Amino acid sequence: MSHTSRLDAVVVGAGFAGMYALHRLRDRLGLHVRALEAGRGVGGTWYWNRYPGARCDSESLYYSYSFDEDLQSDWTWSERYAGQPEILAYAEHVAERFDLYRDITFGTRVESAAFDGDSGTWQVCTDGGERIEARYLVTAVGCLSAPQSPDLPGAQDFAGRILHTSRWPEEGVDLDGKRVVIVGTGSTGIQLTPEVAQRAAHTTVLQRTANFAIPSRNRPYAEGEFEALRAEYPRHRKEALASAGGFPLPAAPESAEGLDEQQRRTEMDQRWRDGGLVFLGAFADALFNRTSNEAMSEYVRERIRETVQDPATAELLCPDDHPIGSKRICVESGYHAAFNRDDVSLVSVRENPVEGFTRAGIVAGGTEYPADVVVMATGFDAMTGPYLRMDLRGRGGVRLADRWEQGPRTYLGVATAEFPNLFMLTGPGSPSVLGNVMVSIEQHVEWVSDYIAHLEAEGVRTTEPEASAEQEWTDHVAEVASFTFYPEGGSWYMGDNTPGKPRTFMPYAAGMDVYRQRCAEIAEQGYPGFAHA
Numbered sequence: 001m002s003h004t005s006r007l008d009a010v011v012v013g014a015g016f017a018g019m020y021a022l023h024r025l026r027d028r029l030g031l032h033v034r035a036l037e038a039g040r041g042v043g044g045t046w047y048w049n050r051y052p053g054a055r056c057d058s059e060s061l062y063y064s065y066s067f068d069e070d071l072q073s074d075w076t077w078s079e080r081y082a083g084q085p086e087i088l089a090y091a092e093h094v095a096e097r098f099d100l101y102r103d104i105t106f107g108t109r110v111e112s113a114a115f116d117g118d119s120g121t122w123q124v125c126t127d128g129g130e131r132i133e134a135r136y137l138v139t140a141v142g143c144l145s146a147p148q149s150p151d152l153p154g155a156q157d158f159a160g161r162i163l164h165t166s167r168w169p170e171e172g173v174d175l176d177g178k179r180v181v182i183v184g185t186g187s188t189g190i191q192l193t194p195e196v197a198q199r200a201a202h203t204t205v206l207q208r209t210a211n212f213a214i215p216s217r218n219r220p221y222a223e224g225e226f227e228a229l230r231a232e233y234p235r236h237r238k239e240a241l242a243s244a245g246g247f248p249l250p251a252a253p254e255s256a257e258g259l260d261e262q263q264r265r266t267e268m269d270q271r272w273r274d275g276g277l278v279f280l281g282a283f284a285d286a287l288f289n290r291t292s293n294e295a296m297s298e299y300v301r302e303r304i305r306e307t308v309q310d311p312a313t314a315e316l317l318c319p320d321d322h323p324i325g326s327k328r329i330c331v332e333s334g335y336h337a338a339f340n341r342d343d344v345s346l347v348s349v350r351e352n353p354v355e356g357f358t359r360a361g362i363v364a365g366g367t368e369y370p371a372d373v374v375v376m377a378t379g380f381d382a383m384t385g386p387y388l389r390m391d392l393r394g395r396g397g398v399r400l401a402d403r404w405e406q407g408p409r410t411y412l413g414v415a416t417a418e419f420p421n422l423f424m425l426t427g428p429g430s431p432s433v434l435g436n437v438m439v440s441i442e443q444h445v446e447w448v449s450d451y452i453a454h455l456e457a458e459g460v461r462t463t464e465p466e467a468s469a470e471q472e473w474t475d476h477v478a479e480v481a482s483f484t485f486y487p488e489g490g491s492w493y494m495g496d497n498t499p500g501k502p503r504t505f506m507p508y509a510a511g512m513d514v515y516r517q518r519c520a521e522i523a524e525q526g527y528p529g530f531a532h533a
């Protein structure tokens, strides 16, 4: 039976963005707030992505909330790059510590939300039949939360199990002695493969595009090591805030141009030894200078050839169709080396696409690959997917799907015209996915909640971006991307991985530091670009 609840704000999602938004709006602003979460627990990405090997590619030191001194000084990370169980435990710890559970409704998906102009409220409908009326709608739906798999015929005939990595069962999957086929070699497939290889009788990886992957150099912190780092949190946090990607990079030469072979090599060796995403910072112009980018791309290919014993397999693993960094760079722990095992094979499906299932396995290019388990590590309808899978309607019933038909349009990535009092956290047009998302999340939540406090204080009933401000920001996001190699990537950043999706670069590529500064100026100037009613 349906009933209507009345709130000040609905937060959609209880991942790191939703949890902090709930805390801030409820405990700082004193609003009546509830978070609605499709999962049965908090953690968002880290709740859903339980596949073996799931791990953060931002360092633990920077991948946590900084807003509460006691919280950050109490929590101890055990590894340089935290794994999914530890991050999920952290999310649960935060939820308990800030008493968030009492205002989160789990197992509840928002099916639609429509703005009612007469009452100036959002009418939110859930799959449980609940209707909620709220003045503010805050979407904390994540950027990579709408999983996608190719629509392949024959799935119902397949005798084995088909899994998507982001819907990995909580109780785990028995892979021991099984024949496993993995489809997809993005960050997820690259993390998953060495873990599966250790357990399966045979692992077959179906690769459409070879990706650049940098060794993580993950390791447990030595005794006292994290405590020593933690003691310097003020400095680390400050450096993270001042950086473009939400974590500091060692100083780098401006360009590979002008450096001789040995100098280039020294820079890249150092970063290769450090591991992780810092490799991309070897030359400051890596994302817009061909010489720098090609030097780095070739360096990675050389390392792959050194690691992988079979030359044909090594060549297949060498990315050759996009500049390094134009697709999200991957961080690996034993991925390339896994192909030295006799029980792991790599198949290129670039020319021989995956076609469908038979009773015994999966077929690509006319060849059947027998399997007990097929894992789709095929990614997400990124950034806009979570929005467009809800039926969102703004003023006068306008559909978000129609407004965004040619690609997402936002002002600062947090709001979109004709959708009053809708605030998006890590929305398209924000820099969140181009680095350490935690830093973006805190900035978004604080900026949005400060803005809501301002609206409340001024007695403003509704706000939405002016069409011209939205246009300017949308053009600016595209223009910044056009100076980089990002549009060449064939990536989820561009919507390339989702059939029928318009091709636009969705994140803001000027850097989190630049973005933060711009948002701060807008707040200081009294929020120009927003129309208040």
Ligand code: NA7
Binding pocket: 144, 150, 183, 184, 185, 186, 187, 188, 189, 206, 207, 208, 209, 328, 349, 354, 377, 378, 379, 380, 492, 497
């Ligand atoms: P990604 O990075 O989108 O990777 C998905 C992979 O799946 C990628 O290798 C795709 O190849 C491949 N794919 C997708 N559809 C197919 C079909 N039909 N056939 C063969 N291969 C296919 O998703 P991830 O989950 O790995 O990572 C997402 C983000 O999470 C990551 O960037 C980090 O930020 C964390 P393609 O490259 O499109 O040719």
